[in-house]
Amino acid sequence: MENMAEEEEEEVAQVRVLTPDSAPTPAPAFGPDSDSDPAPSPSRRRASASEAAESKKHISIQMQLADLEKLAFIPEGDFNSASSLISDHLDEDNKQACPLCPKEKFRACNSHKLRRHLQNLHWKVSVEFEGYRMCICHLPCRPIKPNAGEQIINKMGAHYHCIICSATITRRTDMLGHVRRHVNKGETKSRYIAASTAKPSNEILKEADTDIQVCPNYSIPQKTDSFFNPKMKLNRQLICCTLAALAAERKPLECLDAFGATGIMGLQWAKHLGNAVKVTINDLNENSVTLIQKNCHLNKLKVVVDSQEREEDDAPGEEEGTLGNIKVTKMDANVLMHLRSFDFIHLDPFGTSVNYLDSAFRNIRNLGIVSVTSTDISSLYAKAQHVARRHYGCNIVRTEYYKELAARIVVAAVARAAARCNKGIDVLFAVALEHFVLVVVRVLRGPTSADETAKKIQYLIHCQWCEERIFQKDGNMVEENPYRQLPCNCHGSMPGKTAIELGPLWASSLFNTGFLKRMLFESLHHGLDDIQTLIKTLIFESECTPQSQFSLHIPSNIIKQEENGILIKTTDDTIDNYIAQGKRKNKEVVTNLAKKQRTDISSEHPPFYYNIHRHSIKGMNMPKLKKFLCYLSQAGFRVSRTHFDPMGVRTDAPLMQFKSILLKYSTPTYTGGQSEGHAQSASEETVANRVEVSVSDKTEAGGCRRW
Numbered sequence: 001m002e003n004m005a006e007e008e009e010e011e012v013a014q015v016r017v018l019t020p021d022s023a024p025t026p027a028p029a030f031g032p033d034s035d036s037d038p039a040p041s042p043s044r045r046r047a048s049a050s051e052a053a054e055s056k057k058h059i060s061i062q063m064q065l066a067d068l069e070k071l072a073f074i075p076e077g078d079f080n081s082a083s084s085l086i087s088d089h090l091d092e093d094n095k096q097a098c099p100l101c102p103k104e105k106f107r108a109c110n111s112h113k114l115r116r117h118l119q120n121l122h123w124k125v126s127v128e129f130e131g132y133r134m135c136i137c138h139l140p141c142r143p144i145k146p147n148a149g150e151q152i153i154n155k156m157g158a159h160y161h162c163i164i165c166s167a168t169i170t171r172r173t174d175m176l177g178h179v180r181r182h183v184n185k186g187e188t189k190s191r192y193i194a195a196s197t198a199k200p201s202n203e204i205l206k207e208a209d210t211d212i213q214v215c216p217n218y219s220i221p222q223k224t225d226s227f228f229n230p231k232m233k234l235n236r237q238l239i240c241c242t243l244a245a246l247a248a249e250r251k252p253l254e255c256l257d258a259f260g261a262t263g264i265m266g267l268q269w270a271k272h273l274g275n276a277v278k279v280t281i282n283d284l285n286e287n288s289v290t291l292i293q294k295n296c297h298l299n300k301l302k303v304v305v306d307s308q309e310r311e312e313d314d315a316p317g318e319e320e321g322t323l324g325n326i327k328v329t330k331m332d333a334n335v336l337m338h339l340r341s342f343d344f345i346h347l348d349p350f351g352t353s354v355n356y357l358d359s360a361f362r363n364i365r366n367l368g369i370v371s372v373t374s375t376d377i378s379s380l381y382a383k384a385q386h387v388a389r390r391h392y393g394c395n396i397v398r399t400e401y402y403k404e405l406a407a408r409i410v411v412a413a414v415a416r417a418a419a420r421c422n423k424g425i426d427v428l429f430a431v432a433l434e435h436f437v438l439v440v441v442r443v444l445r446g447p448t449s450a451d452e453t454a455k456k457i458q459y460l461i462h463c464q465w466c467e468e469r470i471f472q473k474d475g476n477m478v479e480e481n482p483y484r485q486l487p488c489n490c491h492g493s494m495p496g497k498t499a500i501e502l503g504p505l506w507a508s509s510l511f512n513t514g515f516l517k518r519m520l521f522e523s524l525h526h527g528l529d530d531i532q533t534l535i536k537t538l539i540f541e542s543e544c545t546p547q548s549q550f551s552l553h554i555p556s557n558i559i560k561q562e563e564n565g566i567l568i569k570t571t572d573d574t575i576d577n578y579i580a581q582g583k584r585k586n587k588e589v590v591t592n593l594a595k596k597q598r599t600d601i602s603s604e605h606p607p608f609y610y611n612i613h614r615h616s617i618k619g620m621n622m623p624k625l626k627k628f629l630c631y632l633s634q635a636g637f638r639v640s641r642t643h644f645d646p647m648g649v650r651t652d653a654p655l656m657q658f659k660s661i662l663l664k665y666s667t668p669t670y671t672g673g674q675s676e677g678h679a680q681s682a683s684e685e686t687v688a689n690r691v692e693v694s695v696s697d698k699t700e701a702g703g704c705r706r707w
Helices: 002-017 042-053 065-073 111-123 150-155 172-184 189-197 230-247 264-276 286-298 333-339 354-362 385-392 402-420 447-454 513-526 529-543 583-599 625-634 655-664 684-701
Strands: 127-129 132-134 203-207 210-214 253-257 277-282 302-305 308-310 325-329 342-347 364-374 423-432 437-445 457-463 469-471 499-506 558-563 566-571 639-641 648-651
Touching (some): 210 286, 364 402, 364 423, 402 499, 437 447, 513 529, 625 639, 625 648
Antiparallel strands (some): 127 132, 364 437, 639 648
């Protein structure tokens, strides 16, 4: 008898778990007012725990068809009662009603007919998820308008109950997509129950003297609203140095982080620059805005939301220790940039930034800075060419210089957006690393600047055999044979089309040496050690010299730099002393800028680079990269390393001379003891012939390595 009582008690607990929104009810054997209640058995503890965890599951969510049949023994409206399983509650004729259909739709019938009904109408069209079946339900669970007709009521009757969020969805295909979205966000059954019972605490990370609180799964964009990528640390420090260099020109600066997420970018600006900047952090997601406010209080920063200042109450004396104010907004980035004007705007959406460029250049102030971070590297690095054509309007292929090609694509998109707003740009620097492409430009107002900027967007002719490349010449006339512009002779020695037109691309320089030196000074001043090596490489690359001698100890009394014909003069007090101040004088400065550009055509920064391994000669040992840079420099060419490729060489030497010097200072593999530089006794004509023969051998053997 005791065993039968325990089995009946476990069966009651199981039915109680399957009921919707049911509260734990005591067993009938013990009254709630009894003073002699014994200790609960382990089976009852397990039943109550599972009941508390799964109390939000609807009765249409079952694991087996037999569990759904057991609900037919319970009278309507009495699912929460434990005594409902007693056989006295059945009908006189032993007929059972469907628990998922109203009486008007399905009358009570015998058990075999009910089983067939449940299996064909409810169980076969169910949606499976982690061992559970979400069966279709015909009960009046969904709210219906009182004036709705009978046809609408019949159509709205059938629906599914979500096991995760308790939503009601009518179509099975929509239910499958709804569950798939939960899985993509990481909201599985176990995670949902754990979140409802014990919410995990957020982790606190530290970067550049800034503490931030992050959500669980913060590094996976599909599983969190506030995404934080630790691999973007170089990107954040580059932008911080850029803003610090701009703050040395004039202050206070109104800065915008259009996509805040955790707010780490704006917090670093406020902590490093203090009152020199007025930071605005924006995000459209409500959870991200709440997290940004928490991170502001965590770093003892005042938060201004809707023109109301909010401070942390539990920290006494916090008002004296605050470092500055941060305005947090919850708004669409395009709307915010249309409403307000800024001195510095940073765009870092998840993917491409082309949808926000027009709004960014609409209200950016004169001589302000716009920084754009693009993380859609699959399209920019020519892995998804159709996406690059759709977003940027560019035709690209995978080349040896694909990273610089990606940077010039983004700069061209930025330049076109600025020109549409009657503004020009000066590219301060462009960086393309493994995870992102960062472009920072200075804004120059006026239609003349816009016209000069638009002229720097050109198409590129790229030879697919030898990787030679050259920008098309200016002019509107159609050239009869565009292959003549290429220095190589691949089209004459091979039948068919050997070159492809890429672009439109940015055809001018990607670096501003004066601004990069100021960034290096700011990185030393603020203790950003991780970024200094990269900035030094950018300075070498901008000057295009293998060894650049520059002083890191800049005089503290005055710093003079000339950028685009504009003399920027800053002192210790960081007073803004632009020569071009105001709209009237800006026209004269732009005229001087155009004259300066005409005189500096001969010293134009060499575009693109060559990979030394890509152009190695078969059967020859290459010289070391540092020695090869010296050999090119001794031959009278400008040369430097590039951050785009660790084995890349940026030079103004044509490919034929590049290969000739590489062959001259290479040693045969079978004579490893020969000294570099004098192992070859051939003349210049013989060297050139050997280069041509090696190129022809590669093409015939099909060994031309393509990226």
